[in-house]
Amino acid sequence: xxxxxxxxxxxxxxxxxxxxxxxxxxxxxxxxxxxxxxxxxxxxxxxxxxxxxxxxxxxxxxxxxxxxxxxxxxxxxxxxxxxxxxxxxxxxxxxxxxxxxxxxxxxxxxxxxxxxxxxxxxxxxxxxxxxxxx
Amino acid sequence: xxxxxxxxxxxxxxxxxxxxxxxxxxxxxxxxxxxxxxxxxxxxxxxxxxxxxxxxxxxxxxxxxxxxxxxxxxxxxxxxxxxxxxxxxxxxxxxxxxxxxxxxxxxxxxxxxxxxxxxxxxxxxxxxxxxxxxxxxxxxxxxxxxxxxxxxxxxxxxxxxxxxxxxxxxxxxxxxxxxxxxxxxxxxxxxxxxxxxxxxxxxxxxxxxxxxxxxxxxxxxxxxxxxxxxxxxxxxxxxxxxxxxxxxxxxxxxxxxxxxxxxxxxxxxxxxxxx
Amino acid sequence: xxxxxxxxxxxxxxxxxxxxxxxxxxxxxxxxxxxxxxxxxxxxxxxxxxxxxxxxxxxxxxxxxxxxxxxxxxxxxxxxxxxxxxxxxxxxxxxxxxxxxxxxxxxxxxxxxxxxxxxxxxxxxxxxxxxxxxxx
Numbered sequence: 001x002x003x004x005x006x007x008x009x010x011x012x013x014x015x016x017x018x019x020x021x022x023x024x025x026x027x028x029x030x031x032x033x034x035x036x037x038x039x040x041x042x043x044x045x046x047x048x049x050x051x052x053x054x055x056x057x058x059x060x061x062x063x064x065x066x067x068x069x070x071x072x073x074x075x076x077x078x079x080x081x082x083x084x085x086x087x088x089x090x091x092x093x094x095x096x097x098x099x100x101x102x103x104x105x106x107x108x109x110x111x112x113x114x115x116x117x118x119x120x121x122x123x124x125x126x127x128x129x130x131x132x133x134x
Numbered sequence: 135x136x137x138x139x140x141x142x143x144x145x146x147x148x149x150x151x152x153x154x155x156x157x158x159x160x161x162x163x164x165x166x167x168x169x170x171x172x173x174x175x176x177x178x179x180x181x182x183x184x185x186x187x188x189x190x191x192x193x194x195x196x197x198x199x200x201x202x203x204x205x206x207x208x209x210x211x212x213x214x215x216x217x218x219x220x221x222x223x224x225x226x227x228x229x230x231x232x233x234x235x236x237x238x239x240x241x242x243x244x245x246x247x248x249x250x251x252x253x254x255x256x257x258x259x260x261x262x263x264x265x266x267x268x269x270x271x272x273x274x275x276x277x278x279x280x281x282x283x284x285x286x287x288x289x290x291x292x293x294x295x296x297x298x299x300x301x302x303x304x305x306x307x308x309x310x311x312x313x314x315x316x317x318x319x320x321x322x323x324x325x326x327x328x329x330x331x332x333x334x335x336x337x338x339x340x341x342x343x344x345x346x347x348x349x350x351x352x353x354x355x356x357x358x359x360x361x362x363x364x365x366x367x368x369x370x371x372x373x374x375x376x377x378x379x380x381x382x383x384x385x386x387x388x389x390x391x392x393x394x395x396x397x398x399x400x401x402x403x404x405x406x407x408x409x
Numbered sequence: 410x411x412x413x414x415x416x417x418x419x420x421x422x423x424x425x426x427x428x429x430x431x432x433x434x435x436x437x438x439x440x441x442x443x444x445x446x447x448x449x450x451x452x453x454x455x456x457x458x459x460x461x462x463x464x465x466x467x468x469x470x471x472x473x474x475x476x477x478x479x480x481x482x483x484x485x486x487x488x489x490x491x492x493x494x495x496x497x498x499x500x501x502x503x504x505x506x507x508x509x510x511x512x513x514x515x516x517x518x519x520x521x522x523x524x525x526x527x528x529x530x531x532x533x534x535x536x537x538x539x540x541x542x543x544x545x
Contacts, residue, residue, distance in 0.1 A: 020430060022423040023459065054430055054448065056455040057514050080356065084316035085448035087351035092449060093518045103356035104323060267479045274545075306545065313445055 004029045006036050012115060013037065013075075014106075016048040026062045033066055037073045044113035045070050048106060050081030055090060064098030078102065080109040141246040142253075143190045146182070149234050154182050156230035161223045168213070177206060185227070189253065200260065207261040211268035220265050224258040277306070286311070287318045294326045294395045295319060296388070300333035305340040312348035319357045326395040327352065330388045332363030339375050349382050358398075360384070362391035420458055420488075421467045429458040429470050433486055436472045440484045441544050450484070450542040453522040456515035457488045457538050464512045465490025465536055475541045477524065483543030485525070491535040498530060 001024050007014045013036055015029065033045060047063065049055070067077040080103045090097070103109040146153065158178050162171060184202060187195025203224070210220045228251055235243045290296040297315050299308075315327055329345065331337070337345075349359040362385040364372075385391040396403065418432060419425060433454040437447040454470070461468040468490025475485035495501050501513035502520070516538070520526040523540035530536035 020427045022427050024423050053434075054451050054455055056452045056459070057511060057518050058455075058459060061511075078356075082355045084313060084320060084351065084355065085445045087316065087354040088313065088347070088445050089448050089452050089522065090354055091347045091350045092521055093452070094521065095518075097354065101356075102354055104320065104325060108325070108356060264480075270479065271481070309545075 001025060001028070003032065006032055008036070008040055008042070010115065011040075011042055012044040012046060012110065012113060013040065013042045014046045014048065016051070018051050020054075021052075021059060023058060026059060030062060030066055030069065034069055034073070037070060037075050043075050044115065045075055045077040046106065046109045046113070047077065047079045048081050048109075049079060049086075050083075050105070052081075052086065053083065055082075055086050057093065057095060060090060060093075060095045060097055063100045067098065067100040076101070076113055078109040078112050080105055141243070142250045143186055145231070145235075145243055145246065146186050146189070149231075150182065153227075153230045153234050154179065156233060157182070157227050160226035160229060164219055164222055164226070165215075168215070181206075182227075189250075199257070203257060203261050204264040207264040208268040211265045212272060217262050217265040217269070220261050221258040224254060224261055228254045278310070287315050289322065289324075290328060290392055291396065291399075291401070293322075293324045293399055294328065294392065295322065295324045296328045296330065296392075298330045298333065298388075302335055303337065303341045305344065308341050308344040312344055312351075315348065315359075316351055316355065319352065319355065325357050325399065327357065327359045328388060328391040328395060329359055329361050330363045330391070331361065331368065332365070332387065334363075334368070337368050337371055339377070342372055342375060342377050346377060346382070358383070358395075360391040360394055362386070362388045417469055417471045419467075419469055420461045420490075423462070426455065426458045426462055430455050432470075432472060433484075436484050437542070440474075440482065442483065442542060443545065446542055446545065449522040450486070450540065453519035453540050453542075454486050456519045457486070457540065460512055460515045460538075461488045461490045461492075461536075465492035468492070468535075475525075475543070477541070477543035481543045483524070483541060485539055485541035487537065487539040489535065489537045494532040494534055494536055495528075495530040496532050498528060 001022070002019055004015055004017055004019070004021075004025060006029075007016070013033065015033065019025070036042065037045070045066065047066065052059075063077075063079055070077045078101045079097070082102060101112060103112050158171070158175055161178060162169075162174050165174065181199070181202060184195050184199035188199045207220050211217075231250065232247065235247060286298055288296045288298070295315065295318060297311065299311065315329070318324070319327060329348070331345075345361065349361070352359045360383045364384050364386065383391075383394065385394060418429060420429065430451050433451045434447060437450050442450065458470060461470070468488060471487045471489075473485045473487065475483050477483055495512070502517045503513065516528070519538070519540050522542075524543055525539070525541040527539045528536070530538075
């Protein structure tokens with residue numbers, strides 16, 4: 001069974017979902033993340049779903065579960081790259097993802113988590129971000 | 135089927151040549167050159183045979199008759215014939231048969247004609263329905279193409295899109311515009327969209343719900359929609375419809391909405407002192 | 410007009426649930442559904458395939474061509490299992506996000522995403538659910 005790789009970028013953990021998720025894979029990911037957060041002391045988790053074309057209730061609950069679990073371990077979770085068709089479907093399904101934070105892309109996600117993306121920010125002078133960021 | 139049906143089949147069979155010819159003549163006059171005689175002949179000859187079969191109790195023929203008529207009707211609709219023209223073509227078979235009965239002064243045949251009339255009327259009406267739905271499909275396809283050409287999503291600023299909606303919004307159009315907006319947010323990496331409804335005359339439940347769903351979807355994607363130009367009547371409609379707009383940001387006009395989006399993008403605008 | 414052969418697919422493992430998504434995606438695209446509608450029907454199928462696998466003890470899925478009102482051609486996906494059946498369908502359909510099993514959530518979700526939803530289930534007689542979607 002494929003496991004989704006968890007990458008570490010400084011104080012963040014990055015999960016980029018590239019494959020069609022089987023339920024087993026989802027559960028394994030939740031476990032792996034929990035372990036890695038503890039092991040690395042990460043303060044943020046980014047789940048990149050740019051390549052994901054289907055999010056059903058099970059996968060939606062995974063995001064919520066990961067977010068709650070991470071929060072218990074003092075880490076914030078952001079889901080990035082949700083496709084419009086997926087967002088529209090989730091709204092139709094009535095799923096709210098339990099208040100998981102979301103961002104358009106990896107860059108935005110890192111900014112939300114108070115980390116400057118590698119190579120600096122984009123050139124539009126945007127200064128949004130939590131106080132005390134980099 | 136009444137007793138007369140057997141007789142009708144007999145009539146149609148024995149008078150096939152004159153009735154079919156007359157039918158072709160009548161239909162040809164009706165299409166006014168938009169179809170060739172050989173085309174009409176081939177079409178009606180096939181139909182004639184199926185009508186005979188259907189009236190004779192052959193269920194397969196009856197099914198094929200309906201299917202053939204539906205196909206013809208759809209084809210006519212696509213070619214731009216009016217629905218009456220298609221139905222009249224079917225009704226012309228009745229006329230052809232009447233004329234034949236009158237010409238031969240066959241009294242007994244008159245009573246069987248009544249059942250036949252009901253049968254043909256039924257077929258004619260069926261063509262109307264097929265026609266109508268085929269025509270609707272053509273219109274729907276054209277409307278969709280028009281929509282794609284005219285979907286208005288503009289860039290107001292780096293990272294801020296604008297969607298000025300004008301006129302009467304219908305459900306289908308609103309859906310297409312909203313889907314395009316969400317995709318454009320991703321394509322341009324924009325975090326904000328201002329949906330301006332100043333020019334919208336009325337908002338019904340479906341449209342309001344589409345707007346709502348779009349805002350919610352945008353939020354799920356990590357972007358935000360601000361709705362501007364909410365006039366008092368529209369505000370009232372939304373409240374009356376009982377739709378919860380919750381914490382969706384709404385502004386009275388596009389300028390305010392833009393200011394809001396700029397502020398939340400961390401952009402400050404400064405007026406320079408004069409020369 | 411020939412229709413493509415109905416494909417019947419077994420659902421016996423997590424891999425099969427993934428395969429169902431891929432097959433339905435292909436069929437929906439071939440039927441000319443828009444990207445959003447494809448996503449909706451595939452998501453509905455995913456919910457139902459999971460129910461079949463997890464609650465029905467495994468079963469089958471079949472994709473059919475379906476003609477809706479106004480004669481538009483779309484697709485219908487039928488799931489069947491010989492599992493325990495659903496004792497109280499109404500109650501299952503009103504289950505919310507937080508209640509455990511996900512069976513009802515999957516059913517009500519699939520219903521919201523489809524143009525047509527049919528369910529037949531009796532304890533001891535298994536469950537059959539069919540969802541359909543047509544081009545707009």
